[in-house]
Amino acid sequence: xxxxxxxxxxxxxxxxxxxxxxxxxxxxxxxxxxxxxxxxxxxxxxxxxxxxxxxxxxxxxxxxxxxxxxxxxxxxxxxxxxxxxxxxxxxxxxxxxxxxxxxxxxxxxxxxxxxxxxxxxxxxxxxxxxxxxxxxxxxxxxxxxxxxxxxxxxxxxxxxxxxxxxxxxxxxxxxxxxxxxxxxxxxxxxxxxxxxxxxxxxxxxxxxxxxxxxxxxxxxxxxxxxxxxxxxxxxxxxxxxxxxxxxxxxxxxxxxxxxxxxxxxxxxxxxxx
Numbered sequence: 452x453x454x455x456x457x458x459x460x461x462x463x464x465x466x467x468x469x470x471x472x473x474x475x476x477x478x479x480x481x482x483x484x485x486x487x488x489x490x491x492x493x494x495x496x497x498x499x500x501x502x503x504x505x506x507x508x509x510x511x512x513x514x515x516x517x518x519x520x521x522x523x524x525x526x527x528x529x530x531x532x533x534x535x536x537x538x539x540x541x542x543x544x545x546x547x548x549x550x551x552x553x554x555x556x557x558x559x560x561x562x563x564x565x566x567x568x569x570x571x572x573x574x575x576x577x578x579x580x581x582x583x584x585x586x587x588x589x590x591x592x593x594x595x596x597x598x599x600x601x602x603x604x605x606x607x608x609x610x611x612x613x614x615x616x617x618x619x620x621x622x623x624x625x626x627x628x629x630x631x632x633x634x635x636x637x638x639x640x641x642x643x644x645x646x647x648x649x650x651x652x653x654x655x656x657x658x659x660x661x662x663x664x665x666x667x668x669x670x671x672x673x674x675x676x677x678x679x680x681x682x683x684x685x686x687x688x689x690x691x692x693x694x695x696x697x698x699x700x701x702x703x704x705x706x707x708x709x710x711x712x713x714x715x716x717x718x719x720x721x722x723x724x
Contacts (some may be wrong), residue, residue: 581708655694
């Protein structure tokens with residue numbers, strides 16, 4: 452053990468890794484738990500009282516057992532396509548909740564940047580690296596720092612409309628059925644993840660199952676250490692139940708470029724953007 456670690460740091464580390472011991476639930480257990488918990492009327496009242504006044508817009512879309520993915524915009528990245536497939540294979544309704552009033556950025560957030568400069572998967576090289584090519588759809592200088600809902604493609608189509616149309620063309624499913632703009636709910640709960648993540652985790656106590664890729668290595672990101680784990684633990688303590696979270700991507704593949712890229716099949720649909 453590093454002798455420079457204080458006893459408080461050691462205790463913090465123990466608490467952090469304790470949370471990771473049960474951050475994820477396997478999908479079959481999560482399904483059983485979801486069905487069981489949804490029968491508990493007292494739990495329903497307690498949970499819904501902690502979700503905020505605008506929560507009904509989300510809850511109305513989760514009347515059936517629901518798998519939920521949270522992304523700023525619903526778009527057919529490989530991870531999104533995997534999410535839809537996994538949800539349907541396990542008898543869950545897929546729902547992507549969006550935050551269209553979040554800020555559009557060109558650097559520092561690979562996901563948001565990819566909304567405007569699309570990485571299109573080509574192949575995996577002999578060295579195991581995923582190779583992509585890019586198609587730039589947005590004039591970044593015009594829209595960086597503005598709301599995603601205000602950003603437009605070079606053609607004039609709004610960024611959200613572009614991605615929804617792409618999603619619909621690739622999946623063959625209505626983007627209106629797959630996606631829900633939860634901007635009002637995020638705004639009510641403080642706009643930033645530091646504020647809204649606790650009520651967000653509360654959604655997964657009895658209403659939905661979250662599909663997500665949380666980094667679980669020993670080198671925790673500030674987001675995991677400062678936001679995700681505290682919110683998870685507070686919700687678990689309050690209700691005596693773990694939020695139901697299923698690992699979306701295969702373990703140790705979270706950083707593969709493949710999952711955060713688009714299939715080649717999108718290329719014929721880019722001309723109208």
